[in-house]
Amino acid sequence: MTERIKAVLAFVATLVVVVMATADGQTICNMPVSALMECKPAVTPPKPPPPTPSCCSSLSHADMRCLCSYKNSNLLPSLGIDPNLAMQLPTICNLPHPAKC
Numbered sequence: 001m002t003e004r005i006k007a008v009l010a011f012v013a014t015l016v017v018v019v020m021a022t023a024d025g026q027t028i029c030n031m032p033v034s035a036l037m038e039c040k041p042a043v044t045p046p047k048p049p050p051p052t053p054s055c056c057s058s059l060s061h062a063d064m065r066c067l068c069s070y071k072n073s074n075l076l077p078s079l080g081i082d083p084n085l086a087m088q089l090p091t092i093c094n095l096p097h098p099a100k101c
Contacts, residue, residue, distance in 0.1 A: 004091070028066075029066035030061055031062045036058070038052050039058070039059065040081065042085065043083075043086040044081060045085065048082075048085055051089055056093035056094075059089060060095055
C-alpha cells in the first residue's frame, strides 16, 4: 500500500471514532468532530459526493501521523465507510503526500 492510501485509511478509522464521539467541540488528530463528520459522505457508498471544501481544508490541517494510528480499524465497513473511497480523499482534495503510516 502506498503511504497516501495508508494515511487515508487512518483518516477513515478516525471517522469511526468521531461517529462514536458525542461531545461537541471535541477534536481528533487536530480535526474538529464536525469536520470529520463532514467528510463521511465522501467515503460512504454507493454514490458518494465529492468531499466538501471544509472537509478538505480540515484534512489538510490534520495530524496525519495521528490519523495513521487508526488505520487498522475493523469498524469501518460496519459504519458504512468504504476504505477504498477514503483512500481517494487526499488526491481528490489535492493534498500533498501525508506522513508515512
